Amino acid sequence: MTTAIPTIAEAARQIAAKKLSPVELTKACLDRVHAHDERLHAFVHLTEERALAEARAAEAAIMASGPKGPLHGIPIGLKDIVDTKGIPTTCQSKLLQDNIPDADATCAENLNAAGSVLMGKLTTHEFADGGPSFDLPRPPARNPWNTDHFTAGSSSGTGAAVAAGMILCGIGTDTGGSIRGPAAYCGIAGLKPTYGLVSRAGVAPAAYSLDHIGPMAWTAADCALMLQALAGHDPRDPASAKRPIPDYAASLGGRIMGAKIGVIHHFHETDHKVSDDTQRAITAAIDTLRSLGAEICEVQLSPLQDWNACGSLISIVERAAAYEEWSRTRLGDFGERMRTRLMLGAFVSGVDYLQAVRRRRELRAELKAAMADLDVVVTAVFPGEAPPIDALPKWDVFQQPSFMMPFNVAGYPAMSLCSGFGAKGLPLAIQLVGKPFQEATVLRIADAFEKATQFRDRRPLAA
Amino acid sequence: MPIPIDESAFGYLLARAGLTLTDAEKAELKSVCDGIATMAERVRKPRGRMAEPALTYGFADEDLQ
Numbered sequence: 001m002t003t004a005i006p007t008i009a010e011a012a013r014q015i016a017a018k019k020l021s022p023v024e025l026t027k028a029c030l031d032r033v034h035a036h037d038e039r040l041h042a043f044v045h046l047t048e049e050r051a052l053a054e055a056r057a058a059e060a061a062i063m064a065s066g067p068k069g070p071l072h073g074i075p076i077g078l079k080d081i082v083d084t085k086g087i088p089t090t091c092q093s094k095l096l097q098d099n100i101p102d103a104d105a106t107c108a109e110n111l112n113a114a115g116s117v118l119m120g121k122l123t124t125h126e127f128a129d130g131g132p133s134f135d136l137p138r139p140p141a142r143n144p145w146n147t148d149h150f151t152a153g154s155s156s157g158t159g160a161a162v163a164a165g166m167i168l169c170g171i172g173t174d175t176g177g178s179i180r181g182p183a184a185y186c187g188i189a190g191l192k193p194t195y196g197l198v199s200r201a202g203v204a205p206a207a208y209s210l211d212h213i214g215p216m217a218w219t220a221a222d223c224a225l226m227l228q229a230l231a232g233h234d235p236r237d238p239a240s241a242k243r244p245i246p247d248y249a250a251s252l253g254g255r256i257m258g259a260k261i262g263v264i265h266h267f268h269e270t271d272h273k274v275s276d277d278t279q280r281a282i283t284a285a286i287d288t289l290r291s292l293g294a295e296i297c298e299v300q301l302s303p304l305q306d307w308n309a310c311g312s313l314i315s316i317v318e319r320a321a322a323y324e325e326w327s328r329t330r331l332g333d334f335g336e337r338m339r340t341r342l343m344l345g346a347f348v349s350g351v352d353y354l355q356a357v358r359r360r361r362e363l364r365a366e367l368k369a370a371m372a373d374l375d376v377v378v379t380a381v382f383p384g385e386a387p388p389i390d391a392l393p394k395w396d397v398f399q400q401p402s403f404m405m406p407f408n409v410a411g412y413p414a415m416s417l418c419s420g421f422g423a424k425g426l427p428l429a430i431q432l433v434g435k436p437f438q439e440a441t442v443l444r445i446a447d448a449f450e451k452a453t454q455f456r457d458r459r460p461l462a463a
Numbered sequence: 464m465p466i467p468i469d470e471s472a473f474g475y476l477l478a479r480a481g482l483t484l485t486d487a488e489k490a491e492l493k494s495v496c497d498g499i500a501t502m503a504e505r506v507r508k509p510r511g512r513m514a515e516p517a518l519t520y521g522f523a524d525e526d527l528q
Binding site for chain 2: 195208209235238239305306308309310312313316320324327328331339340342343344345346347348349352354355356357358359360361362364395397398
């Protein structure tokens, strides 16, 4: 175990004080990539020379006039469905092996403008769906806590790379849990922001109305620093919101005395019962929040299965529409898991889809009413620890309702936080869900939870 | 309860979607069709004709110029 890997907040303070060199920090991250990525497969494309050049430029600029912000000189990674100018963006698909975009996605542009150091492109399930697959151009990422186990997906490389200290933060995308899932299994923090807060422009779609882009980092505080660079209106994204952007870091460190927290017990105790370890971790997390002064109450929503039916139907259709042309002409070039997901689109009618979208409005109204007097709600992220990577059901969408999909359906901000470790020594997690555009509240409560527990002191062996 | 899909409807839907599948893929897909039908039943509620869908997008600047 090691705790030598700094958080962004720690590194930024040291860089600003000229006690830490961005070049040395980048080299330390590259050393960890070289030491561990042969087993972890977190990177699809390492941009080592560019990273060192950016780190040297950051160092020179900081020495001359100080850092432009907390991400200046910080090593980051981007999920390989994020367009990067001049750098291959393959979506982990045979269909895009030669794709080199001529422009950056807005999120990549924003992180670049903040002075971050791009270490490379990170492993994903093919087009952010359907994994893990062993028939893609690159192997799936492995969990740094135990490489026989799954990272979850689809932001699998980001989860593994952050946990292993190869980068200090990275971009994930989340259509039904693809930020929060890998954050949970890899023991890091991951925030799916409110729909529309972070631009999707230049990021390959999985399902247009469910897709979210967000930060993944070791701590909630680091997610806040990253979100600051990402949030904001973008005319390139038709769903981008025009909202004032608060100072997320300024919301941290405060007390949560009197915060009102609802627990959706039936999601994880009845609708999809979690393991004993996970239940104990959720109960302990609620006790911790209560001990910090939060007021806890129970929340009742429609069954988890209703939320998942709604989200899955929308997701199936929007994905099938996005990739219809290739499905008709190059179906065999997709990996098996993505191929089978695409086929499902043939069996959802237009009326089925619109009934799901009508149901979505009802479910969102239900969540709004349930949260009227609350700051956040809490539930599980997964039913247990990460399973072995070679023992995953192919059709889990029909068998195991997701605890994360409800908040893609609603578009509400939701965050995964490490809440302990299970019997196998793998991370457990809780999910905090806020009201639309209330990321600052989610981050404040998450930060207080992390500081009241010791789960951030433990890094995986691979780090 | 969802109505099980028959061979001709199954073939028609695949053809309409332009999908060319192997026999093994067809068999696997057929085995999960009931799961989709169950989901489709779940989102149907008595809500009347005036219940609107959720909207994803508002008017963008370019729509108002």
